[in-house]
Amino acid sequence: MAKDAFKSKLARLRRDGAVEAQGKAVAQELPQVEAAPAATERAKSLPAWVGARLSRRKELQGIPHTGGGVPMTSELQRIADSWDTTVGDPAELRVIQRAEGEFAVRETRIEPGYRHGEWDLDEIDAADPAAIARLARDEALGEIDLRRAVFLDTETSGLSGGAGVYVYMVGLGWFEGDTYVSWQSFLRHPGEERAMLAEVADRIRMGDSVVSFFGKSFDRHRLEDKMKIAGVEPPFEGRPHLDLYHPFRRLTHGAYPNAKLQTMERELLGFRRAKDLPGSLAPAAWFDYLAERPHRLEGVFLHNHEDVLSLVTLSAFLGRAVAEERRCGSALAGPTCRRAAALAETATTPEERLRWAQEALVREATGMDRRRMQLLRAELLRRAARRDEARAAYREALEECSDDRIAVDLFAGASMLLEHALGDLTNALAMAERAQRLGVRKGLAKGQLGALEKRVERLARRVP
Missing domain, CATH: 1.25.40.10 (Tetratricopeptide repeat domain)
Incomplete structure (x- = not known):
């Protein structure tokens, strides 16, 4: 049995190596790309392994699949069917030209007073950096200024890592004065990857810190891997990174079925998505687009946009967790017993730890x-x-x-x-x-x- 397990692991390693070699081959071609092919030529000009995958997806028409290695359950199929499909490029894209080539972006500007669920975006001004650093257990966040942060979420062609997975959409958010900017870069073709990654790296460097949800374990590593292959210097080293997943898991552990972003935004922010295309369906949407079939990319754009908005208001919530009340004086939502326990576990003095332990009891x-x-x-x-x-x-x-x-x-x-x-x-x-x-x-x-x-x-x- 041990021998069989070893053979199975070796086979997986060989497959991973083949995927990485394919990814490197694609990366070597990137500097010569000047622009994406026209839509009618897109499928013909794809890297061989991508084209093979698209052909395989065509053979699978009618067979349940998501395109990203996730089984297509009846519930996922129901959600997918509820979305209208479109053909061709997504709406409201503009082209960004760089020395490395070009790519597309959708930009949305949100003026002051915008409410995401029950929270205003500008409630980040009342966030206490010390509370954020304490609950994230990261001293580097002790002086975080959320108005100078870059909020990050990505959509990929698959959940596994390696050179063969594309980060085809990078959602960034930041404040320009009182205006919030939602910036979503998009690959119309794999050949645009290096240009997009270079722009993403530059824009992350413009911020003092990065905010994500599970991004230290997923988004950051996917981007770093792809940037290194493409010859782009990653922007993360030495930059404070607030990963909201860990402090919110600490604040709510055991109170909800899971610690997913949408659970946190629903229970703590009062934000309920009117319609959402799950991230597990995002790979299929992109592959359908590349193959010039009807696709659901508008659902992916909306999903990514709302993810990044939730990063802003969850950051504001986290910064008020020690005070246990919002800027307006109303109590925070969420499990108060677990919050007190989390504050006891993360307190820095014996007196504070004892106070919160007794409060939890x-x-x-x-x-x-x-x-x-x-x-x-x-x-x-x-x-x-x-x-x-x-x-x-x-x-x-x-x-x-x-x-x-x-x-x-x-x-x-x-x-x-x-x-x-x-x-x-x-x-x-x-x-x-x-x-x-x-x-x-x-x-x-x-x-x-x-x-x-x-x-x-x-x-x-x-x-x-």
Whole structure:
């Protein structure tokens, strides 16, 4: 079985290598491209591997597929069928000329007062950079100015990485004074890639920072890979990058079915998309366009545009999370217990951590949040030498549950309190022994069990 698994992995690596070689071959041709072919010649001038894929898609007409490696479920098919198709270039495109060639862009300018769901775009002015840095756990964001940031979202020809995947649309957003600019670059042909990537890199450099949603794991790496292949210097190194996925997952963990962008915008911003073409259908839309078939690219443009707008208002929300209220004074939406727990976990001082841990318990946190906050409160009280309060906190938490993983740390902490603060060596040993036995049952790591064993042995020698 191991041998078969190795052969399977080797086969995948060979396929990935072939795709990368194809991508490099395409990249070598890019500097010679001066303009995209006319629509009627587009399919004929595509790189060989792209043309082969389009031909394969033609053979699959009527067979469920998305074009991006995602199975076409009945729900996705229903959504796709709800969108009208168009033929030819998307509307409102203008051509950008560069030394590297040309590409197309759609630009939308949004004046002050625009509301995205229940939030105004200009609420970013009330965002606290310290709150953003704290919840993102990134000190580099401590002075972020969202009006000087570039908001980033991409659409690709597939979810996997490598040179064979095209980033065919890059949505950027930024502020010019009070006006918000939505800038969506678009590849009418793979030969426009280098010019588009060069322009995207220049525009990202114009901002002081980058804001994305899951972009540190996806969008940034896709762009960096493609830029390096195309001979374009990536703009991300040394530039603060706020990836909203991680702080919002921290703020809402367990409250919603998932931590996707559309879940966050719906639950926290009150923004509900009237109609949306899922990102999983974006590859098929582009491949249909390249093959000069009816396509749904207008749905992709709208999806990308609304994604980037949500980055702005989610940033504004994040910057108000510590204050727990909006600029107008109204309370933030979202799970208040989980928010308090997140603020306890990310606080930088013991006093602040204790305040928010106690607040999470007052708000009746449940499940593992409650157990973690009970442990955190007890440990902070012990370290602050508040003996009676710490003893009561350990007792309350262990009376509630003495048989879970958190209980191991509670028994160990209670042992430390009894030994060092109260001088009760007999009961300190008893607590340490219970922690050790429970740790074995819960499968603690060898190092953790070793530390508990040493504690038991040391206390056993000291007990009369």
